[in-house]
Amino acid sequence: MRSPDAVRDEFVDNKAGVTDVRPKVKIRKSGLVLVILSIVLIVVFLWSFTVGRFAVPLPELLTVFFRKIFGLPATWSDTTETVLFNIRIPRIIVALIIGAALSASGAAYQGLFRNPMVSPDILGASAGAGFGAAMAILMSGSALTIQLAAFSCGIIAVMLTYFVSKLIGKANNSVLILVLTGMVVSSLFSAFISLAKYTADPNNKLPEIAYWLMGGLTSITAKNISMMLIPFTIGIIPILLLRYKLNALAFGEEEAQALGVDTKKIRFVYIICATLLTASSVAAGGMIGWVGLVIPHLARMLVGPNLKYMLPASVLLGGAYLLLIDDISRTFFTVEIPLSILTAIIGAPFFIYLLAKGRNSWT
Amino acid sequence: MILEVKAASFGYAKRTVLRNISFKVATGEFLCLLGPNGVGKTTLFKSILGFLDVRAGEVTLDGQNIKKWSKPRLAKAIGYVPQAHTPPFPYTVLDVILMGRMAHLGLFSSPSREDVKIAEESLEKLSISFLKNMTYTEISGGERQMVLIARAITQKPQLLILDEPTSNLDYGNQVRVLLQIRKLSDQGISILMTSHFPNHAFLCCPKVVLLNKNGFEVGTTDDLITESNMKDTYGINVKIAKIDDHGVDIKSCVPLTN
């Protein structure tokens, strides 16, 4: 039995003037990184309570939580109570959920479509949801109607993509056809959104549609939390449970099947789950881009591409990221800056930075 | 475990590539598939692995039609070594090899310590332990091929199907890999391999399926690799030479220049 070094020397000739140019191998402590990310998330979460246009000094904030936990009577004003529990807490929780949902969806799709440039909108969920919302606004629906319409249309758009691609695709190019059909459906619904904007009365409906589409959590109430939790849980649990199997798809449909993975079923489940996550996120917060695309890249840089660690990392990072951005949106200026503008302004340069730094995060 | 191909035809929706093929790979047998480019070796493989439907006849494993085998069960029995290509994400070599355990894992599980041990054993067996923590996308093509073989044996299969496993390998590594595969065959794993080089068959493989314009033939390497068969299959003139190595006859196929 020859020693590994001897064998290695046969592969790498260190003697005859050929230098070993292998990069240093670093062994990632992915588990540790996940723990750190959880701590980061908790810190951001707690910090978010201290910021806002309505001043709640830190001592008062601590008093409120202390007394609430122990059931002691309130020593703070009615308005402070409303601000903290009716306005800030729901908004913080929803920002967290949306950030986590979009990141998980993006990470799942990137693995599913073997492409690091994929975002959660790729199958048309966002455009469909935007269209649903635009129609509901045109018909003067209530806030609840707008959200339900957005959610349903997002789901319908993806169903359309899926079934049309099934009709026209063959077994060996199903993924490609899915992506192309998704692009077409997205464009179609985007065109419909433009049509809706065109027919909208420019005094009320048009700005309302425009604002809604730009994304924002201004009108989040406690009711939103319970509405979002259902699709969020249904969506994210299978994605997390099946994440190890998704790794196999990186090697191609056939190899994955040869490894024992039922690619058709996994694809089906993942598309449903990611769509639930994306559609519910758009329904609650408008079209927020750059999160589902950028966060998985960052996660991959930190813990590697193995979805066993990368998916949870995406979820934790995404939640903290969007929460942070929403904090900026609602605190820094009197006027609310729509979320999609902030995620683009911050996300795009950040993405370029990731591209430069993490040239190894894809091949 | 016995793989049997019974009068099967293979092909795609629009055309049939191979007709009426029959052969058997018994437990521990090592079968080499030889044939020119385009004759249908890859089509044959894809059909056996279940990627393509068998167009006529049937393919059975242990007597049962493979159509009735579930994908996970099939993956536990058959290990597939494709030609190495580049995946889009930079998995470590250990990650890649561990994926071989997927068929044995529950739906929601990821590899346990046991699985990691099995993967490390595969690395040992192929003498590539030093690659363990390197990035799969940064090692050479030949090294990637070795990793894929390691992944396949991590599946602990009873049958290994290898699609030209020596492409991208240098001469020395070709020989080493083939001898390694031979060792696996001696340990009881059935092997089905394609190759472009008859000498590979002489080196390690006692049984051969020859596919050419005349149809197909199954037989021992000695019987089937003849000068006329090589002419029919590859269209070139060769001479089959016998070399005496310490009393053992080693055959070799030498191309002639005229």
Added chain:
Amino acid sequence: MFKIFTKKAVSTGIAILLCLWMMTLLLTGCSSQATSTTPVTSATPATSVSAGNSSQATTRVITDMAGRKVTIPTKINTVYCAVPTAEAMLYSLAPEKLVAWVNAPSDDQKKYLSDRAKNLPILGGWMGEKSTANLEEIAKLSPDLIIFMTTTGVNNNPEQIADSITNQTKRPVIVMESGFADTAKVYRLMGDILGVQDRAETLASYSEKKMKEISDMVAKIPQDKLLNVYYAEGTSGLSTDPSGSDHTEVLDFVKGKNVADVQAKGGQGMSSVSMEQVLAWNPDVVLVSSNSGGVKAYDSILKDTSWGKVKAVKNSKVYMTPLLPFGWYDRPPNIMRILGIEWLGSALYPNYVKIDLKQETKDFFSLFLGQKLTDEQVIELLKQAV
């Protein structure tokens, strides 16, 4: 390949091209002739036929309120407003000259309009972010004059839009100032242009009188009695416009302190704010924009728990801006703001602005809009506004 250029092919090709060219010439020739003569659809006798009568000029040059020199007909019979802002002014001054609306009047609005006005065609217009003008319809109706009423302040370039409207419609376009302070001036200028000077003088002096009355009354309010007001727009009431915007001139005039210290946005305005921000401002009074949020916003503000913590809501000081038949507050900012300052002044500071709002409303509607209101109608108009 060069085989296709046979003699026969080439000559046929040239013949076809010549035919096409001649047809195009004919068509454009006809149309350019048409625009330079009075269209047959004009309802009045020929105003621009210059044959004979050379002693009486048919056009004159005026300077509009953006400093543009515009050639307009001396006798104007049909007027179209490019932006809804001018419609109320024109309807009050010379309703029979109004030839079309920009947007279709709602059923509620029609209750306060004349029969003729109810049935005028809808042409669309230049609505800031969106142009909905139907150019062909405008060309068909061919109004004698087009009014483009907007703010002509330092940062605006109404000339560009006015010139582009002129180019697109080939009708004379004049720019009028929409600022509240110029209301009387606009009336007098328009009275001269349209030849209805007496009527214009009546409306102008009434406007000046009322503006002076209210202005004097609110001047007497001591600093500490001035109220903080939040103008709630949008369906959730979380959009607003700050002081100085042309949307909030009425509020500024009656000395309401606009809490919103946001950047004024041009065009449709509406800067978005958070509920927390509103709670931080804690205004004394909330004005709900009837045109933007409407009854929905009004109801939700009154019912919502978070809004309930705002001082204004606690004290039931939430008012909806009246909007019939044209907005009394804004959207668009128009001459009904004369009534608007009376309404808002008395709503905010009843102890200082002592007027009989019901009677004032009846007087205004009678004089400006030719409508005799019943008591029930007045109550209806002021619903949720006081």
